[in-house]
Amino acid sequence: MIHSDDELAECTEALFHLTAKADPTPDEEEAIELMTLQVERYEQERYPAPEAEPADVLRFLLERNSLSQRDIAAEFGSESTTQRKRTKVEKFFRAARRSQVSKSRPRASGNI
Numbered sequence: 001m002i003h004s005d006d007e008l009a010e011c012t013e014a015l016f017h018l019t020a021k022a023d024p025t026p027d028e029e030e031a032i033e034l035m036t037l038q039v040e041r042y043e044q045e046r047y048p049a050p051e052a053e054p055a056d057v058l059r060f061l062l063e064r065n066s067l068s069q070r071d072i073a074a075e076f077g078s079e080s081t082t083q084r085k086r087t088k089v090e091k092f093f094r095a096a097r098r099s100q101v102s103k104s105r106p107r108a109s110g111n112i
Helices: 005-019 026-046 054-064 069-076 082-098
Strands: none
Touching: 005 026, 054 069, 054 082, 069 082
């Protein structure tokens, strides 16, 4: 069980090392699964994400990081249908996860 942010950092670091392996053993794969569940549980309890529409979260992240739509236009392109916009918001969240930007706790530095 993870009980503190320090323990979260240690577990996350261990996960990065395990998931970087090209061919993890079955024991390592099980450890990855268990550690991932522990990290998710801790983060959900410690940093619960408010219920929000993806577009509202995107607006919040843009404002919090002093960005405009123009600043992220290259990432999303210029397609205009509702479905395509929804897909782009989903792409933003995938990019945010890759950048370790949390929807529930934006970084204090103001950078994405």
